[in-house]
Amino acid sequence: MFARFTTARKPIARFFASLSLIWITACTTVLAPNANVGPQVNADAPVQVALLVPGGSSESSDAFLAQNFENAARLAIADLNGAQIALRVYNTGGSPAQAADAARTAVNDGAKIILGPLFAEAANAVGVAVAGRNVNVLAFSNNPAIAGGNVFILGPTFDSTANRLVQYATRQGISRYMVLHGDDISGQTGRAAISNAVQRNGAQVVGVESYPLSQQGILSATRRIVSTARGSAAQAIFMTAGVNADLPILATALPDAGIDTETTRLIGLTRWDSVPQAMALPGLQGGLFAMPDQSTATLFVNRYAATYGEAPHPLAGLAYDGIAAIGALLAAGNDDALTKAALTAPQGFKGTSGVFRLLPNGLNERALAIATIQNNQVVVLEQAPRSFGAVGF
Numbered sequence: 128m129f130a131r132f133t134t135a136r137k138p139i140a141r142f143f144a145s146l147s148l149i150w151i152t153a154c155t156t157v158l159a160p161n162a163n164v165g166p167q168v169n170a171d172a173p174v175q176v177a178l179l180v181p182g183g184s185s186e187s188s189d190a191f192l193a194q195n196f197e198n199a200a201r202l203a204i205a206d207l208n209g210a211q212i213a214l215r216v217y218n219t220g221g222s223p224a225q226a227a228d229a230a231r232t233a234v235n236d237g238a239k240i241i242l243g244p245l246f247a248e249a250a251n252a253v254g255v256a257v258a259g260r261n262v263n264v265l266a267f268s269n270n271p272a273i274a275g276g277n278v279f280i281l282g283p284t285f286d287s288t289a290n291r292l293v294q295y296a297t298r299q300g301i302s303r304y305m306v307l308h309g310d311d312i313s314g315q316t317g318r319a320a321i322s323n324a325v326q327r328n329g330a331q332v333v334g335v336e337s338y339p340l341s342q343q344g345i346l347s348a349t350r351r352i353v354s355t356a357r358g359s360a361a362q363a364i365f366m367t368a369g370v371n372a373d374l375p376i377l378a379t380a381l382p383d384a385g386i387d388t389e390t391t392r393l394i395g396l397t398r399w400d401s402v403p404q405a406m407a408l409p410g411l412q413g414g415l416f417a418m419p420d421q422s423t424a425t426l427f428v429n430r431y432a433a434t435y436g437e438a439p440h441p442l443a444g445l446a447y448d449g450i451a452a453i454g455a456l457l458a459a460g461n462d463d464a465l466t467k468a469a470l471t472a473p474q475g476f477k478g479t480s481g482v483f484r485l486l487p488n489g490l491n492e493r494a495l496a497i498a499t500i501q502n503n504q505v506v507v508l509e510q511a512p513r514s515f516g517a518v519g520f
Contacts, residue, residue, distance in 0.1 A: 129438075130364070133406060135448075139356060140357060144273050148341025152407050157222050162276070162467070163467050163468050164261060164262070164263055164276070164277045164466065164467045165262070165263050165429040165463065165465045165466030165467055165468075165469070165470070166261050166465060167239075167241050167259065167460065167462045167463060167513065168239050168315065168318075168457070168462055168464060168465055169218070170210070170457045170458075170460045170461060170462060170464055171300070171460065172211065172466075173211040173212065173213040174210075174211065174212055174213065174239050174240075174457055175212075175213045175215060175236070175237045175238050175239055176212050176213065176214050176215070176238065176239065176241075176450070176453060177215055177216075177217055177229075177230070177233030177234075177238035177240070177241045177242065178196065178197060178200050178214055178215070178216045178219050178234070178242045178243055178244055178418065178446065179207045179218075179219050179226060179229055179230065179241060179242070179243035179244040179249075180192070180193035180194075180196045180197060180216060180217070180218060180219065180243055180244065180245075181193050181218075181219055181220075181221075181244060181245050181246065181249075182194075182218035182219070183218035183220040183221070183225070183396060183398070184219075184220050184221030184373075185221055186221070187209065189221070190278065191440065192245065192352050192440055192442065193218065194518060195439055195440040195442070195443040195446075196243065196245075196267070196442075196443060196445075196446040197216050197438070197446070198431065198434075198443065199431065199434050199435045199443040199444060199445075199446040199447040199450075199479075200214060200242065200446040200447065200449070200450050201214065201324075202430065202431060202434060203446070203447040203448075203449075203450035203451050203454065204450055204454070206451075207451075207454040207458070208449075208454075208458060209406060209457075209458035210453075210454040210455070210457035210458040211457070212450065212453065212457070213270070214450075215236060215238065215472070216231065217230075217232065217233050217264045219227040219243070219244045219249050219253075219400045221503040222249075222251065223248045223249045223251070223252035226244050226249035226252050226253050226445075227249075227252040227253055227255070227256035228256075229253075229266075230252075230253040230257050231256050231257065234257050234260045234262055238262065239262065239465055240263050240264075240265065240453060240465045241253060241257065241262060241263070241264045241265070242265050242446065242449040242450065242453070242491075243265075243266060243267055243446070243449075244266060244267065244268075245266070245267040245268060245442070246268065247264070247268045247270035247272065247273050247322075250264065250266035250267075250268045250270075250273050250278060250280070251273040251278070251471030253266070253276035253278075254266075254273065254276060254277055254369040257277065257414060257433045258276060262277065262478075263278075263279065263465060263467060263470060264277055264278045264279065264282055265278050265279050265449045265452070265453075265470075265485075266279065266280050266281065266282075267280075267281055267282055267442065267445045267446070268277055268280050268282050269282025269283055269284055269465070269520060270282075271284055271285075271286065271316065271489075271490055272445075274488060274490050275488055275489040275490075276489070277467075277490050278489055279485045279491065280489060280490060280491060281321070281449055281483075281491060282442075282445060282446045282449055282491075283419075283442070283491075283493055284318060284320070284490055284491060285317045285320035285321075285367075285396055286320045286323070286324070286436075287490070287491065287492045287493050287495070288320075288396055288417050288495060289317075289320040289321045289323070289324035289396060290324040290327065290328070290492075291495045291497070292324070292365070292396075292415060292417050292497070293321075293324040293325055293327075293330060293365075294324075294328055294408060294415070295415070295497045295508075295509060296331070296363060296392075296394060296460050296510075297330050297332050298327050298417060298431075300362075301330070301332060301362045301363045301392065301435075302329075302362065302407075303330070303331055303333045303359070303360060303361050303362045303363070304321070304325050304330060304331065304332055304333065304335040304356060304361065304362070304363050304364075304365050304394075305332075305333055305335070305336070305356050305359055305361035305363070305364045305365070306318050306321045306322060306325075306332055306336070307335075307336050307337075307338075307352060307364050307365065307366045307367070307368075307377070308321075308335075308336075308337050308338075308366070308368075309337065309338060309339075309340045309367060309368065309373055310337045310338065310339055310340065311340055312341075313367065314337065314367045317367030317396050318335065318337075318367060318460075321365045321396065322335075332362055332481050333359035333360065334355040334356065334358075334359040335349065335360050336348070336352045336355050338352070338373075340372070342376055343375060344372060345376045345380060346376070346380055349380045349381065349383075349384045350384060352364075352381065352384075352449075353381065353384045353385055353386055353511055356386060356391055357385075361391055362390075362391065362392065363391065363392045363393070363394050364381070364386070364391060364394070365395075365396065366393060366394065366395055366396065367397070368395070368397065369397045370397060370399055370405045370453055371397065371401065371402060372513075374397070374399070374405070374408075374411075375404075375405065375408060375421045377410065378405075378406060378408040378409065378410035378411050379410060381393070382409050382410045384428055386410070388409075388410055388412065388413055388414065389413065392413065392414060392415065393410055393411065393413075393414035393415075394414060394416070395411075395415070396414045396416075397416070398416060398417075398418055399411055399414070399498075399500065399505075400418060400498070400505045406500055406504060406505070407503050407505040412498045412500055412501065412502075412503075413499060413500070413501065414499060414500060415499055415500070415508075416499075417495040417496065417497060417498075417500055418495060418496050418498050419480030419493065419494075419495060419496070419504075419511065420480055420481035420494060420496060420510070420511040420513075421481065421496070422426055423480055423481050424444070424476075424479060424480045424481075427439070427444055427447065427479035427480075431443065444478070444480060447478070448477050448478035448479055450484065451476055451477060451478060451479075452470070452476040452478075452485070453465065455476055455477075455490075456469050456470070456472075459477045467487070470485050471484070471485050471486060471487050471514060472484070474515060475515055476491075480493065481494035481495070481511045481512075482494045482512070482513060482515065485516060487505050492515075494511040494512045494513070495511050496508075496509060496511040497509040
């Protein structure tokens with residue numbers, strides 16, 4: 128019924144960040160975090176933007192992604208009002224070294240900003256390669272380890288999701304959180320994001336438990352997890368589990384082992400609605416998770432499909448978002464439109480899944496709705512904010 132555990136090196140697992148986040152260890156960039164990186168541009172003339180896509184590798188899935196990113200970027204350019212963008216596309220192949228070479232070539236060709244690449248190691252290499260060229264990078268990655276300096280990540284982050292969920296849950300009277308995570312890099316990063324969000328919102332982490340990423344490992348850890356939840360009087364168990372891997376096992380095993388999900392609410396860091404069968408899992412009934420503005424997301428999917436004859440890959444909207452942000456800044460007519468200070472404007476930008484903004488630390492914040500599952504169906508409890516400063520921000 129659900130996908131079995133697979134290794135992160137399989138092609139499909141490299142990019143299905145819409146279902147679960149993929150983390151790749153990378154070195155950090157070398158620029159001072161507060162430097163106002165970015166060139167001066169003539170906003171009244173076409174501004175060259177380099178799009179780095181994962182084409183040219185040995186994976187057919189990368190070629191599909193590359194075309195989707197380019198399609199979405201060109202769709203965004205067609206929608207611009209008052210800005211001129213000259214887009215050049217560069218393949219990054221299958222290695223960070225090739226991605227770095229592509230970035231250097233793009234800047235030599237006149238690129239004022241780089242959009243992409245996707246994979247974290249490649250994005251980090253690109254950031255380092257152009258760090259001394261006064262050029263910012265809007266990468267499609269969601270790995271916070273590479274963010275900072277001249278590198279911004281456009282992919283949805285655990286930090287943004289965790290903060291939104293804790294803000295909502297705390298307003299509902301939940302103040303004692305237990306964190307439950309897988310023992311891989313993704314789980315550990317999610318644990319840190321949840322813990323930081325809980326502390327940031329004045330609540331308390333009362334327990335932390337982990338488990339091996341295997342069915343037997345999870346089942347063996349269940350008794351210990353339940354004991355910690357009860358002993359700490361946790362009001363919620365905030366999980367990093369993904370719906371296509373460990374979540375189905377936990378959502379079944381925890382209630383079977385005695386967790387009352389009405390008094391100890393389950394909260395999810397990942398999308399629970401990505402696999403239809405998950406809607407029937409007993410432990411998820413009444414739980415909380417976050418999701419993008421579906422009305423906005425549907426508009427993009429329909430527009431893309433009408434233009435290109437097929438639905439976009441779930442990550443394609445990141446390329447549209449990047450062009451939309453660049454275009455909005457250029458349309459204002461400022462020569463410093465592509466500097467770090469301009470890119471991190473607090474009002475943010477309108478994207479394919481709602482409003483978002485880039486943060487000075489290279490991360491991003493995205494508007495998210497709060498949802499639950501009732502009677503095996505998704506029910507939105509609080510709509511995604513339409514602007515920053517609204518509920519949820």
